[in-house]
Amino acid sequence: MHIVFFADQHLDSLGGAQVSMRLQRRFLERAGHTVTVVAPRMHGARPDAANPADLDLPSMPITTDREYSMSWPGRGTDRVLDRALASRPPVDLVHVQADFWGAFIGHRYAHRHGIPVVHTMHNRVDVGIQAVTPLHRPVLAALNIWRRTVLRGSGDGSDGWAFLRGLAAGASAVTAPSTHFARRLERHGVFDAVDVVWNGIDDDLRAATLAAAPEERTPGRPRFVWLGRMSPEKRLLPFLEAFVASGIDAELEIIGGGGQRSAAERIVAGMPNVRFAGRLSYPETLARLVAADALVQTSIGFETQGMTPFEAATLGTPSIISDPDIAAELGGGLWAVGDSLAETLRRAASDIAAGVAPVPLSSVAEDFRQSSRTAAMLAIYERVLADSGAQNT
Incomplete structure (x- = not known):
């Protein structure tokens, strides 16, 4: 099977969706399938050599650090894409894992060629835009106008849910990386029945990370780690203010950039x-997670899954969770933040020092393995292709 992923950002750029898609590609290829990833060409430094599975579209940088870029959806991009994919094996299925230009480009391609689409919703568009601009309502209205212009017949409406409904209109199946986000999508009429497929962790890398970790905790004061993109919706600054206010005697490592x-x-x-580690490779990041006493996850309402607490949990590291939806999805092995993040940090530091930190659920480690996630997604692909074949007979 030849599956084409469409992404808003290049898979070599920083972000949880990019990490997930790299893993998905690797495990689909391991299962004998061909995967092409269509995304905007990067303009910043790339940490890895170019992957032949990448199909980079003409793009323009959209952030000052040149980490992120965009490709304009339209006839010019359509022609570039069609020419590039014509030299590759015939496409069986399009898997859109984008929310903006990548989604537009992917749905346009699928519509032109009569190929079924699976669409994974990675992003709560309304919350994400509200977090970065006070003008979120006119921005969402403009995005919906853009959507209706680029994707004809994708429905009306001007809010974030209307935007997602318009994207889902061209899909044969919609998936979400968490139960809470899937049910929210259904309640807002984005899609009738949304399949839940967690993002996963590399089975082999997880095993190697755990094998390299010491059997006993290294002595010392409590060790916290914060991981992610340094942007407003991730709430790094309020966390650091709470860390200072807590007065705890603990080490803190901050991984990421922005x-x-x-x-x-x-x-x-x-x-x-407090140490800023900058951007680390995925294996380095997992090694830091397994060495930490607790991961701190501070975004609220923005994450559709929040991969880092799941990665930490599958390595045996508990988390301090600000978002009640993510805490419920994990099911246990965490400190849930109540009214005060500073007080929760003090409680976590005290528990760690006393040797009574919560233990993540063993079921998370099993259900979060990428091999199991790929098997679940392949079942959806096969269902969609079977339905498409039945409709065409």
């Missing part, structure tokens, strides 16, 4: 127990 790094460094300036 536009708020300078502001973050100012908050904890002069604190030798």
Whole structure:
């Protein structure tokens, strides 16, 4: 089977969706399938050599650090894409894992060629845009106008849910990376029955990470790690303010990059127990997670799954969770943040020091393996292709 992924951002760029898609591609290829990933060409530094499975579209940078870029959906991009894919094996299925230009380009391609679409919703568009601009309502209205212009017949409406409904209109199946997001999509009429398929962790890399980890906790004060993109919706700055206010004697490592790094460094300036590790490779990141006593996850309402607590849990590391939906999805092995993040940090540090930290559920480790996630997604692909074949006979 030849599956074409469509993404908003290149898979070598920073982000949870990109990590997930790289894993999906690897395990689909391991299962004998061909995967092509269509995404905007990167303009910043690339950490890895180009992958022949990548199909990079003409693009323009959209962030000052040149990490992220966009490709304009339209006839010019359509022609470039059609020429490039014509030299590859015939496409059996399109899997859109994008919310903006990548989604538009992918649905246009599928519609032109009569190919069925599976659409994975990675992003709560309304919350994400509200987090980065006070003008979220006119921005969403403009996005919906753009959607209706680029995707004819994709429905009316001007809010975030209307936008997602318009994208789902061209899909044969819609998946979401968490139960809470899937049910929310259904309640807002995005799709009648949304399949839940968690994002996963590389089985082999997980095993190697655990094998390399010490059997006993390394002595020392509590070790916290925060991981992610340094942007407003991730709430790094409020976390650092709470960390300072908590007064705990603990180490903190911050992994990732983004536009708020300078502001973050100012908050904890002069604190030798806080370290900014920058951007790390995926294996390095997992090694830091397994070595930590707790992961801190601070976004609220934005994450459709929140991969980092699941990655931590499958490595045996509990999390401090601000979002009640993510806490419920994990089911246990965590500190849920109540009214005060600072107080929760103090409670977690005390539990770690006393040796009574919560233990993540063993079921999470099993259900989060990428091999099981790929098997679940392949079942959806086969169902969609069977339905498509039945409709064409």
